[in-house]
Amino acid sequence: MNQIKKTVKLLRRSPYQALAAALAMSLTFFVSSIFIILIIGGQIVLNYIEQRPEVIVFFNDEANQTEIDDLTANVRSTGLTKEIKFVSKEEALAIYRERNKDDPLLLESVTADFLPRSIDISVNRAADIKQITDLTQASEHVDKVITPENLVEQLVKWTKTIRLGGLVFVSTLLSVSFLIIIMVIGMRIAIRREEVSIMSLVGATKWYIARPFFIEGALYGILGASISVLLIYVLLLFYSPQIQNFLGDIRVFPINPLFFLYLWAAEALAAALVGIIGAAIALYRYLKIR
Template sequence: MRLKYILNEVLVGLWRNVTMTVAMIITMSVSLAMLGASVLLFLQVDQMKSYYYGEIEVSVFLKNDITDTQRQAIDGAIAQSSLVKSRSYETKEQAFNRFKELWQDSPDFVKSIGPNSLPESFRVKLKNPEQYKQFADQIQSLQGIDQIIDQRTLLDKVFKIFNAIQVFALVVAGVMALAALLLVGNTIQVAAYSKRREVAVMKLVGASNWFIQSPFVLEAVVAGLIGSIIGFIALFLFKIVLLDHRLQALTSILTPIHNSNVWLMLPLLAGVGAVVSAITAWVTLRFYLKV
């Protein structure tokens, strides 16, 4: 009987303040969707770092006037280095063919580059990409080397952008979460005020604080769960519609976002939405309304 009464009061309370309930659900769904997106982005950046840093190569570009003796000396020095995992040599012709493949969608740009414009090079993969400086110090004094480029420096710039996007998404999610908390507290206050006479009667007949507060807390929890479901659906649709179709060319460059990772966001968002809503409602009732 008590459970039936509490559930009935929850439904009545949600419908009584329907406009504020809808506003609370929408705000909660947006904030939780942003939270889920920032968590997914955080996981994706870590996955991309593990993948791309494992594929990093050091490019040792050679001068145009390099001699066979100098080239053999450089090759021998690279082969003898204990820091090197593997190496490969790329001729000017191979470099030009790879360039044409990379820029096949820009034929005018390809025509502006001649077969001899790109230098020959050694592509070196280190056992530990962090040891680039030690490797460069070992060979940079050899004759015939034009420059040594570590791909990690380029990737670091890209990951700095992703890290900035991470921080921005978390800040937006935090602002939206604050707005949701204020709406939850305000909605609970209005609901409790509209039932102040019933609450007074229940206290006179000896009803416990838990029994009085539970319908209001459950109202917030239900709104939080609905908002989390809507936020998850929006997040999943964003992944399917945009990342998997409209922006497929971009995501093909990045490591793919697996659906399993997106599904992990559902219990996370539901848990956060329910717990945060329940705590906010309980604090509001305890410290503001003195129910």
């Protein structure tokens, strides 16, 4: 505790270097936080879609009710479905009207005859979607089959891209942070060269001399990570209505406060490690004790 107090006192004596180092760390971990949230968010959306495996089968107008019922029975007999719901032309119109209630122009021109009959099939497992799709598409009475498979593929592709981009971007920023920490602590060592030499001559161990620099590196990291998480928290709080609006039925808000605590703990730990390793490199490079 005493050492931390002493380190803080030293930081206050040259606040601009300390600020530069902490801000570099903040930027790195702020960007990291954004990528982490994008990846977690992408996963939530993916899970939401995968947990609602639905296939919508639209029939052409030539299909009669018996043929629709036969296909429905056929699908049910696979044992892969959870629920199958028939949607008549009238029900389709009701759904259409509900979705477009704010646009009278669209409502005026559409009648039940324009809309196809369909069955909504809930599948037990996402993996079974393909089998159901193949089965229904084979029927001559089916006009179109909509599945979430394409959407999932698209999302997985996006998530992978975000992960890769994030990795490259964060690695670059991390390297810059490392260099700034090495530079700032190297300057500190240069400023305190005389003190270091006196301490060595009065019997200080190398660890005793090096420890404040390690604490300093760790403090930059923890401070940077804290600023970053605070910023992310405020931004998410501020933009949560817009984000929720964009995501529609996928509920992500309110975010559990524990998430921010875990994010802070993980980032503070990672940032402290970056600071300590940076300090170690600076000490190895610049601290020559005789």
